[in-house]
Amino acid sequence: MGNRGVYKRSDKPIVIYSQPTNPQLLSVTMPETDDPSTGLFKKYLTNNRIFKDREVLRHSYRPQILPHRKPQIDEVASILAPSLRNETPSNILIYGKTGTGKTACVRYVGSELEKASSKMGTLCRIVHLNCEVIDTQYRVLAQIAKCLDVVDEMSSDKTRTHIPMTGWPTDQVYAELKNQLEAGGGVLVIVLDEIDKLVKKSGDDTLYNLTRINADLKSSKVSIIGISNDLSFKDFLDPRVLSSLSEEEIVFPPYNAPQLVDILAQRAEQAFVTGAIAEGVIPLCAALAAQEHGDARRALDLFRISGELADRDEESKQVTEGHVKQAQAKIETDSMIECIATLPTQSKLILYSMLILEQLGQNIFTSGEVSRIYQDIAPSIELDVLTHRRITDLISELNMLGVINTRVVSRGRYGRTKEMWFDANTGKIREVVLKDSRLNGLKDLDVSQMEAKWLKTWFR
Numbered sequence: 301m302g303n304r305g306v307y308k309r310s311d312k313p314i315v316i317y318s319q320p321t322n323p324q325l326l327s328v329t330m331p332e333t334d335d336p337s338t339g340l341f342k343k344y345l346t347n348n349r350i351f352k353d354r355e356v357l358r359h360s361y362r363p364q365i366l367p368h369r370k371p372q373i374d375e376v377a378s379i380l381a382p383s384l385r386n387e388t389p390s391n392i393l394i395y396g397k398t399g400t401g402k403t404a405c406v407r408y409v410g411s412e413l414e415k416a417s418s419k420m421g422t423l424c425r426i427v428h429l430n431c432e433v434i435d436t437q438y439r440v441l442a443q444i445a446k447c448l449d450v451v452d453e454m455s456s457d458k459t460r461t462h463i464p465m466t467g468w469p470t471d472q473v474y475a476e477l478k479n480q481l482e483a484g485g486g487v488l489v490i491v492l493d494e495i496d497k498l499v500k501k502s503g504d505d506t507l508y509n510l511t512r513i514n515a516d517l518k519s520s521k522v523s524i525i526g527i528s529n530d531l532s533f534k535d536f537l538d539p540r541v542l543s544s545l546s547e548e549e550i551v552f553p554p555y556n557a558p559q560l561v562d563i564l565a566q567r568a569e570q571a572f573v574t575g576a577i578a579e580g581v582i583p584l585c586a587a588l589a590a591q592e593h594g595d596a597r598r599a600l601d602l603f604r605i606s607g608e609l610a611d612r613d614e615e616s617k618q619v620t621e622g623h624v625k626q627a628q629a630k631i632e633t634d635s636m637i638e639c640i641a642t643l644p645t646q647s648k649l650i651l652y653s654m655l656i657l658e659q660l661g662q663n664i665f666t667s668g669e670v671s672r673i674y675q676d677i678a679p680s681i682e683l684d685v686l687t688h689r690r691i692t693d694l695i696s697e698l699n700m701l702g703v704i705n706t707r708v709v710s711r712g713r714y715g716r717t718k719e720m721w722f723d724a725n726t727g728k729i730r731e732v733v734l735k736d737s738r739l740n741g742l743k744d745l746d747v748s749q750m751e752a753k754w755l756k757t758w759f760r
């Protein structure tokens with residue numbers, strides 16, 4: 301056994317074994333607190349000068365009050381109301397840009413409908429599916445049946461067949477779903493959120509079957525609400541499917557800055573300690589999000605991240621406009637990094653060529669310089685070497701995605717050339733580019749050695 305360090309805290313001794321005793325290690329290991337279980341985290345747990353309840357700002361939070369969406373809520377409610385009289389409501393197609401409250405409003409109306417129906421003794425049920433995840437006909441049908449199962453869990457019908465999430469022929473799943481709907485009776489509203497993803501992945505068979513299912517049902521009724529922020533999916537639909545899906549259409553317009561101010565102010569009351577938000581913070585978050593496209597999700601993200609930055613900043617008693625600007629920069633970097641991760645390998649290699657130039661001390665590079673580095677390193681990792689023309693196309697794409705900035709400059713008798721530079725933290729870009737397994741071999745590239753070679757060949 302090695303040396304033993306005994307550190308007495310209240311009346312319980314804590315024993316640390318080290319081999320041999322390292323006083324530095326001891327001083328790091330021992331938290332200066334009365335309660336060793338929360339030691340390191342104590343200051344974060346007791347210090348709530350900023351947030352009262354930050355969960356209120358998260359995407360998963362379901363608000364009960366939705367400012368500036370009364371007309372849309374009323375419209376959805378009026379279309380679904382017949383279900384309370386056991387009549388089939390019209391199908392609805394809801395369209396609007398991202399973050400305009402489509403999902404939040406439909407969920408709200410859905411839960412009010414279920415409450416009203418249980419008060420009135422009728423049977424109205426809502427099944428909400430996210431088609432980004434559930435994107436095949438089989439999974440949609442099986443998931444609807446699964447949700448019905450959960451709703452009916454307390455019912456006396458224990459003999460019901462459970463549809464497995466894979467393995468059956470689709471016809472059998474459809475037939476079993478119909479049996480279950482008939483056995484349950486009442487009205488079922490199926491919400492297909494991000495319906496465009498389902499159609500693009502699996503075509504319109506699911507919608508064709510679901511929009512015709514009422515013809516095969518006697519004692520139950522089905523209605524569909526499709527939600528999308530991309531109307532181009534309509535082009536993929538058979539005209540008959542489209543006309544029955546869009547019996548009613550509702551558009552959710554983007555929020556303007558004053559509307560976003562109201563949305564944030566309403567959340568701020570629940571989320572933040574009184575007085576924790578400096579005066580210009582809410583209008584600034586609202587203005588920045590309205591500049592994008594009136595996206596409430598973006599406004600709420602900015603607001604939450606500003607709060608988190610203020611919370612971590614021990615000097616700060618309030619969330620300030622400075623925190624909002626930092627939050628905006630963080631969101632932009634994070635989304636850019638996400639975008640870089642999904643780029644094709646060739647584009648990542650072009651980015652990596654720019655990073656090499658930066659490592660060599662250049663802040664602005666020309667497309668010629670980028671091309672030369674690219675053409676030199678591409679064969680070393682066994683990638684096909686693209687032509688200069690193709691490389692400049694990919695550079696333009698990187699510019700369009702906001703990963704780099706470019707400008708065209710005139711070089712007198714040498715003609716015009718494109719210059720480019722990075723705005724963002726290149727350390728993070730390097731990290732994400734090198735995560736691509738095909739570029740991993742570049743990690744050990746000795747840039748200074750290559751520089752000598754490049755200087756020799758380029759400037760001969």
Ligand SMILES: Nc1ncnc2c1ncn2[C@@H]1O[C@H](COP(=O)(O)OP(=O)(O)OP(=O)(O)O)[C@@H](O)[C@H]1O
Nearest residue numbers: 359366367398399400401402403404529563596597
């Ligand atoms: N009027 C509103 N009042 C309060 N919060 C809102 C309002 N509108 C949207 N939100 C909030 O903004 C976020 C995004 O809303 P929601 O998910 O409903 O948008 P969406 O239009 O469905 O977006 P997407 O098309 O990207 O799915 C959610 O956290 C939601 O609670």
